[in-house]
Structure formats: C-alpha cells, structure tokens
Amino acid sequence: MTDKQIDPAKLSFEEALAELEQIVQKLESGKASLDDSIDLYARGSLLKAHCDAKLKSAQARIEKLVIGPDGVPSGVDAQAFAQG
Amino acid sequence: MSSIAKANLPEYSVSELSQALKRTVEDAYGLVRVRGELSGFKRATSGHLYLALKDADALMDGVMWKGQAARLRFVPEDGLEVIATGRLTTYPGRSKYQIVIEAMEPAGAGALMALLEERKRKLLAEGLFDANRKRALPHLPEVIGIVTSPTGAVIRDILHRLADRFPRHVLVWPVLVQGDGAAAQIAQAIDGFNALDPDGPIPRPDVLIVARGGGSIEDLWAFNEEIVVRAAASSTIPLISAVGHETDTTLIDFASDLRAPTPTAAAEFAVPVRAELRESVADLGRRLELATQRLAKDRRTSLDALTRNWPLAERLLEVPRQRLDLAADRLPRALSGLVRLGEARLARTAGRLSPQNLQARLAEGHRRQNDLGRRLKPAAARLITDKKNALQAVGRLMDSLSYRSVLSRGFALVRDDAGRPVMKAADTRASARIQIEWLDGSQQAVISPEAAPKKRKEPTNPDQPRLID
Numbered sequence: 286m287t288d289k290q291i292d293p294a295k296l297s298f299e300e301a302l303a304e305l306e307q308i309v310q311k312l313e314s315g316k317a318s319l320d321d322s323i324d325l326y327a328r329g330s331l332l333k334a335h336c337d338a339k340l341k342s343a344q345a346r347i348e349k350l351v352i353g354p355d356g357v358p359s360g361v362d363a364q365a366f367a368q369g
Numbered sequence: 370m371s372s373i374a375k376a377n378l379p380e381y382s383v384s385e386l387s388q389a390l391k392r393t394v395e396d397a398y399g400l401v402r403v404r405g406e407l408s409g410f411k412r413a414t415s416g417h418l419y420l421a422l423k424d425a426d427a428l429m430d431g432v433m434w435k436g437q438a439a440r441l442r443f444v445p446e447d448g449l450e451v452i453a454t455g456r457l458t459t460y461p462g463r464s465k466y467q468i469v470i471e472a473m474e475p476a477g478a479g480a481l482m483a484l485l486e487e488r489k490r491k492l493l494a495e496g497l498f499d500a501n502r503k504r505a506l507p508h509l510p511e512v513i514g515i516v517t518s519p520t521g522a523v524i525r526d527i528l529h530r531l532a533d534r535f536p537r538h539v540l541v542w543p544v545l546v547q548g549d550g551a552a553a554q555i556a557q558a559i560d561g562f563n564a565l566d567p568d569g570p571i572p573r574p575d576v577l578i579v580a581r582g583g584g585s586i587e588d589l590w591a592f593n594e595e596i597v598v599r600a601a602a603s604s605t606i607p608l609i610s611a612v613g614h615e616t617d618t619t620l621i622d623f624a625s626d627l628r629a630p631t632p633t634a635a636a637e638f639a640v641p642v643r644a645e646l647r648e649s650v651a652d653l654g655r656r657l658e659l660a661t662q663r664l665a666k667d668r669r670t671s672l673d674a675l676t677r678n679w680p681l682a683e684r685l686l687e688v689p690r691q692r693l694d695l696a697a698d699r700l701p702r703a704l705s706g707l708v709r710l711g712e713a714r715l716a717r718t719a720g721r722l723s724p725q726n727l728q729a730r731l732a733e734g735h736r737r738q739n740d741l742g743r744r745l746k747p748a749a750a751r752l753i754t755d756k757k758n759a760l761q762a763v764g765r766l767m768d769s770l771s772y773r774s775v776l777s778r779g780f781a782l783v784r785d786d787a788g789r790p791v792m793k794a795a796d797t798r799a800s801a802r803i804q805i806e807w808l809d810g811s812q813q814a815v816i817s818p819e820a821a822p823k824k825r826k827e828p829t830n831p832d833q834p835r836l837i838d
Contacts, residue, residue: 299508302646305653312660319668326661333657336650339509340643345536347528349519349543350571356557357564358542358571 293335305332387461394466398457403468404476407449418445422453422468430467437471440549442590443484450476481586485593489620497602498623504607506627506638507575512538513639514574514606516558519543523582523632530636535643540574546581552594555579559600576639577606579621580632583614592619601625611635776808
C-alpha cells in the first residue's frame with residue numbers, strides 16, 4: 286500500500302470507491318500479509334469515510350444564473366427559481 | 370381600336386401609370402405566400418438578402434430586408450425549395466416588380482430534412498461527430514449545468530429526477546429553446562459554462578445537460594443549427610443532449626458526449642442513485658471489516674495448528690544425537706583401521722623395493738648382453754658369407770661379359786711377350802714371340818721371320834686410343 290497513498294480527501298468519489306473495492310477484494314482473497322492487512326484496513330476505513338462524506342454532502346441547491354447584457358452570467362438568482 | 374374609343378381613354382403619364390400599377394399590385398397582393406425554389410441567392414454587405422424564386426416556367430425577384438433576414442431559422446441557399454410570405458411591389462424606375470419577403474421557411478419537412486442531411490454530412494466530414502471526441506461522464510458530478518428554458522416541464526422533470534437520485538448543485542442557464550435567437554443563446558450558454566473559472570464565484574459544472582421538450586422539427590430546429598452543434602462539440606465539459614422525444618434526433622445529439630432520449634433520462638445519466646451508492650459503500654465497509662477479521666482469525670488458526678504439532682526440543686535432537694553417538698563410536702576404529710591400511714600398503718611397497726629385485730634386473734641385463742654377444746658372431750659371419758656370395762655372383766657376371774666368352778665361341782686372343790693383346794697384324798714383328806690364348810689354355814708361339822706384315826699399310830693414328838690397354 287505504498288504505491289498510492291493519496292490523501293483520500295483528494296480522491297473523487299469514484300476513485301475512492303474503486304480503491305475501496307480493490308482493498309476489500311485483496312483482503313477477501315486472503316493473500317495479504319498480516320502487516321499489509323492492517324495497513325489495508327486502515328486505508329479502507331479512510332476511503333469508506335470519504336465515500337460516506339461525499340454521499341452525505343448531497344443537498345439540492347438549485348440556482349438560476351442571471352445573464353448579463355454581455356451574455357456572461359453575472360450572478361445567481363436562487364429565489365426567482367422555484368423548484369417544481 | 371376606333372378613334373372614338375381613343376378619344377374616351379384617359380391619358381396617363383408614365384409615372385402616373387406606373388404608380389397606378391404599383392397601387393393595384395400592392396393592394397391586390399399585400400400579403401401572399403408563394404412557393405418556389407431559391408435562385409441567385411445573395412447576402413449583401415448591408416445585411417439585406419437578394420434572391421429569386423422560380424419554378425419550371427417563371428421567375429420572380431425577391432428581397433428580404435435585414436431585420437426580417439435576422440429572424441430566419443435556416444440558412445438559405447440556392448436550390449432550396451421555400452415558402453416565402455410577403456407582399457408584392459413594383460419598382461417604377463425599372464419597370465420591375467418583386468416580392469418583399471417578410472418570412473421564409475423551407476418548404477415542408479422533406480426540404481428541412483434535406484438541409485439537415487446536408488449539414489450533417491458537412492459537420493461529419495469535419496470530424497465534429499468523431500467517437501474519439503466523446504468524453505466520459507463523471508461518475509458523480511458535484512455541479513450540474515443545465516441549458517434549457519427556465520419554465521416548463523423540462524426543467525421540472527430534470528430537477529425532480531436529480532432530487533430523487535442524488536441531489537446536487539444545479540446551475541440553470543436560462544435560454545430560449547425555439548424561435549428567434551434561440552440557437553445563439555444555446556450556443557452562448559454552452560460556451561459560457563465552459564468559460565467559467567473553476568475557482569470563480571460561480572462553480573464550473575462537471576457535466577452539462579442541454580435539454581428541450583418535444584416539438585415539431587421546426588420547433589427543435591435551433592438544436593440543428595451549426596453554431597449550437599459546434600458549441601456542443603467543442604465543450605470541454607462532458608455534455609448530455611436531451612432534445613425532443615426519443616424519436617427525435619437533432620444534430621446536437623451527434624456532437625454531444627451522450628444522447629439522452631428524454632430530459633428525465635438525461636438526469637439519470639448525470640447522477641447515480643445515491644441510495645444504491647450508500648448501500649454499496651456500506652456493503653464494502655462490512656466486507657472490509659469481515660475480511661480483515663477473517664484474515665487475522667485465519668492467521669491465528671494457522672499458527673495454532675502449527676504450534677500444536679510443535680516438536681519438543683528433545684525430540685528434535687534425538688536423531689542427530691544418535692547419529693553423533695554412532696559416529697563417535699566409529700571414529701577410533703576408523704582411525705586404527707586407516708593406520709592398518711597404511712601399514713599394509715607400506716609393506717607392499719617396501720617389499721617391492723628389495724635388492725633382489727634390482728639383482729634380478731641386473732642378471733636379466735647380463736643375460737641379454739650375453740645373448741646379444743652370442744648372436745653377434747654368427748650374424749657377422751653370415752653377413753660376410755652373404756657379401757662373398759654376392760661378390761662371386763658379380764664376378765661370374767663380369768666373366769660372362771669378358772673376352773673369354775668370345776674365346777668359348779672358338780676365337781683366340783693373341784698377346785705380345787709383354788702380355789698386351791695384339792689387335793693388328795701390323796703390330797707384330799717377324800720372329801716375335803707371342804702367346805695365344807684359347808679357352809682352355811694358352812700356347813707360346815713365334816711368328817715366322819718371313820711372314821712380315823705387308824698386305825696393307827694403315828696409317829697409325831697416334832691419337833687413337835687403344836681398345837685394350
């Protein structure tokens with residue numbers, strides 16, 4: 286587990302999930318050494334926490350852009366956009 | 370024409386008649402729809418369009434002023450069949466008439482489809498639809514940009530479906546989705562989203578949805594416009610197109626990274642289902658725990674199994690100890706045996722070193738020497754005998770070749786008293802003593818005194834060697 290010790294927080298949800306899957310498969314195969322398995326578990330726990338955080342952060346936030354006269358968005362108009 | 374009729378007719382000036390004609394034409398054809406093929410189409414720098422409408426038998430000049438031309442939803446080109454709506458007017462200065470076109474559209478779906486096909490071929494040839502331009506959608510976008518009308522069912526459907534699956538930060542860029550300026554707005558929205566600074570106040574979307582509800586081909590036409598197709602093709606943000614119903618296909622669908630059959634489907638493509646993801650993450654978490662625990666437990670079991678059968682140190686040493694004992698026991702015997710073996714070899718070798726041995730070899734030398742000595746004399750005698758025999762043989766051979774062989778055939782040799790052969794009568798003197806040799810012996814003789822040589826006088830050549838000396 287020394288080859289990709291990227292900070293989980295910097296991974297996308299998809300990358301974190303993929304790495305978590307790899308770790309679980311490696312552990313389930315029973316081929317990891319005991320030392321490695323401890324590192325793998327620690328890494329897997331971090332990744333899972335990261336994935337959970339990404340999933341929990343899901344909040345609907347709907348904004349309508351206000352387009353300026355030059356065609357460039359100049360801001361958002363959250364109130365004016367009624368959802369539903 | 371009679372002269373009376375001529376007198377009753379009012380007389381027009383050219384201008385009056387032209388104006389009257391103009392009024393008549395404009396009153397009668399103040400608003401007409403005419404169908405024809407575009408010919409001689411030209412866009413002046415002023416922005417006005419000049420063209421002619423024609424069919425098999427007639428041709429009519431036409432003009433479309435800049436203001437109306439800007440609202441055209443297609444690019445006119447020669448050969449395209451159109452329906453033009455406008456009014457007829459005349460141009461008195463040139464005795465001409467023309468149609469001033471207010472609006473123009475391709476004639477029927479067939480014509481529009483032909484235009485669409487032509488444009489599609491062109492953009493395809495440019496590589497705008499190439500598969501290698503397609504970007505993969507992000508699995509879970511943080512920000513979703515939606516280009517569509519801010520009102521109506523389409524945006525509602527998308528937002529509902531996003532909320533159901535995975536609520537996200539959504540930015541809606543409001544645009545007209547049909548009619549004048551729709552294409553320009555849609556293209557500008559796609560470009561505008563792409564131009565957003567990722568670190569700016571408005572977050573740059575990770576995926577774009579360009580959507581519009583169902584409608585006629587004319588209603589959807591903005592999404593066939595080149596400007597929109599090019600914007601979609603050049604978008605660096607992955608773009609999902611969802612225009613019209615499932616059966617509708619517009620050119621933006623070819624340039625987008627993914628074509629969704631409906632706006633709702635676009636929302637489904639854009640985000641995964643959150644509940645499913647949570648479940649799969651939870652499942653992975655459980656498997657992580659279990660696998661780790663099982664791994665440790667399996668190691669413990671293996672360790673126990675190994676230590677259960679752990680051999681005692683004593684038993685481990687038993688066999689080596691026994692081997693050591695055996696070896697220690699054999700060591701002295703092995704040593705003495707080795708010494709005895711050495712002694713035996715030494716004795717054998719020493720025995721062979723005795724003087725008898727040497728004496729025997731000396732006696733042998735003597736014996737060989739005597740033997741050789743004994744063999745030397747007979748060998749030498751034999752050698753001499755052989756040589757004698759050989760000499761005699763040669764002697765006989767020589768005799769056979771000598772004058773004596775001639776004597777055997779009845780000749781005789783005459784010698785003088787000195788023993789020299791007498792070869793010629795001239796060499797004899799009267800009363801000289803000669804010796805005659807026959808084969809079996811010789812006799813002394815004397816040449817009679819009266820028998821002096823006179824028969825022939827041969828000059829003697831002192832240089833001539835004598836045959837026999």
